Amino acid sequence: MLIGEKSIPRPLRWAMIGGGRLSQVGYKHRCGALRDNTAYQMVASAFDIDAERGRDFGVNLGLDADRCYATYQQLLAEEAKREDGVEVVSIATPNGTHFEITKAALNAGIHVICEKPLFFTTAEALEIKALAAKKGLIVGVTYGFSGHPLLMQMRAMIANGEIGDVRMVELQYTHGFSANDSADKFSEAQKWRVDPKIAGPSFVLGDISTHTFYISQLVLPELKVKSLLCDRQSFIPSRAPLEDNAMVLMHYDNGAVGRMWASSINAGSMDSQSIRVIGSRASLEWSDYNPGELKYEVQGQPNQIMHHGMPYLHESALADERLGALHTEGLAESWANIYLKFAIAIHATQQGDQTTLDNLIYPDINAGIEGVRWIENCVRSADNGASWVNYE
Template sequence: MARLNWGMIGGGEGSQIGPAHRISAGLDGKFNFAASALDIDAAKGKAFAQTLGIEGDRAYGDWREMLAGEKDRADRVDLVTIATPNSTHFEIAKAFTEEGFHVLCEKPMTMTVAEAEELVKLAEAKGTILAVNYGYSGYSLVRHMRAMVARGDLGKVRLIKAEFAHGFHADEADADNPRVRWRYDPDLAGVSAQFADCGIHALHMASYVSGQEAETLSADFASGIPSRTLEDDAMLNIKMSGGARCRLWTSSIAIGRMHGLNIQVFGERGGLRWAQEQPNQLFWTPLNGRTEIIERGAGNLSPEADRASRVTIGHAEGMPLAFANIYLDLAEAISAHKHGRTADSAATQYPKAIDGLRSMAAIVAAVDSAKQQGVWVDARPPMLR
């Protein structure tokens, strides 16, 4: 397969997420980093792009300049990654999708449910790929969990426990740090802070592994630092589409917790548990049996897990490799789209616009529930009810 051209918006020098995307996109040699608009400071973004090997005429000052410069090129970018602040996602994703570009957007995909529904419909009408970077779904053993549930190893799923809790925003003295403050500013972050930032990763993981979607939910939000307008801790109870219950906790004030993305799935015939900080092991306990540790890279797992396992057994698998599996999926899907063939079925598991829409609906529902002291509300987007 010939290399595809890739472009990036946001993720400039000093960005937290930018390097992970650049490492991941380049890992398999499927993408050529061809164009970018990396920084709100145009000169800074252009200069940094050229240190990364971008040609001067494709080191753009902003996303509008990039769109104008790329849309009519014979060698235009095949995939655009959007890694800008939340409030800009919709406008940029809409503009590039309208011009027929394939897009990978950081989460949350939009700031409102209406915007998310518009993007889902637009991508469908244009026949383009619009993916959302729930990158943790790229881990090999997460895909194995999904395969085990799908083939019935657990029987009917009864209960899911999902967490994404860390303590890096727990210092009240750090509340005015601009790298922290924007996350709790409704004008930049939207209607939710911690749940929209981290909790939806846990919710997406619960849905991705179980094959069930959130239908109704009850939420409790808290601001451990009183000056914050938006929540820094949330607890949700969720009724899933297949009958399971999901218990979800997310926090940014849980001192001592590091990354904190964990998931447990309990069914009629067994239970699974996995933690992102120890991604090489999946714990499987069959009903009335002993716990088995499933090692990543052991081979002969599910085809989905084997395809997503990149390094030999016993070596650490990290977040950029999980992200790289999303890019590998997208490379296959885009190549199939360009050449009019069917994509490898194992490459269709990347998170899609519909996942971004469901997450946005859950965010709005959780905010609504929390304001009403935990009343149960519909978590589905209107177009899917």
């Protein structure tokens, strides 16, 4: 159980790039990083494309005005001159900027925590992996739902054979917030999401399905996609070639099959991300809408609902518990869990502690690469007439 005590000897000196006052995701980063007050200390920022608004916001959050920089380039240059300069930055800017900012931060000797989808191409992601390895630095990816403790329970139960042989993986991340085009015109966050120059080669595949795809990799680390077929549509024509709906069929290397539905035009649906893993004797199902419960359904027996924080859970699920079974845990706790693991990974890297790094399960650079690879394969299939393609 986590109760906020130190996991590393002192908080890491941390800055945010992007994630400013009007951003969708910035506060989630701060909820995650600053939750325990023992893993990170926010010391600097380049919060905003609008320098003045970014500075005002940083000061309002309690930062020194002279460490609220106008640009990320200025942040990296000025912090490098200080003995107490930034050690890790979080990048919460639109997709098209992730690669250049990550590269610049690593070259400045700073660890990186970056938003998904990490970059536009696998080649870029592999280049960054090599650079991070050369510099001895961590790149973490904020798959923010992946810190929910019951996902570790799913992983442990599947590994223990409690559902039998895995036959099917059913994945969904859909909502209805782009069912019409009003946000495309008025919301800054939506405008860039449907612009391929800034969003990259996909809309919903990158924006939401990368989360669910990572969750499937977290709970099924042995399962590898062998081939897939993706059909994608732009129900709002102005979004083409980027899709607001996609359906993907997958074949895995063990003979299992999978399906992903990613959509932002699921009218009326607030948010539904779920994973159901169907085995030869039982199924497990989890949804981020009700993340404190895990369904365990054994064929021929009454269904069970496993509850977070209960002593019958696997130790890896209990290790990430914060509030206890009597209370509701949510997205803020999930973000805090992954941010804590980023901090432990960074400290272990600083100490040369390979054992800790080898045993830590968190969304690292490889998870980021796999998200980009997933998008690339889906787009290749969809743009080839929704045909089956070998997963490359």
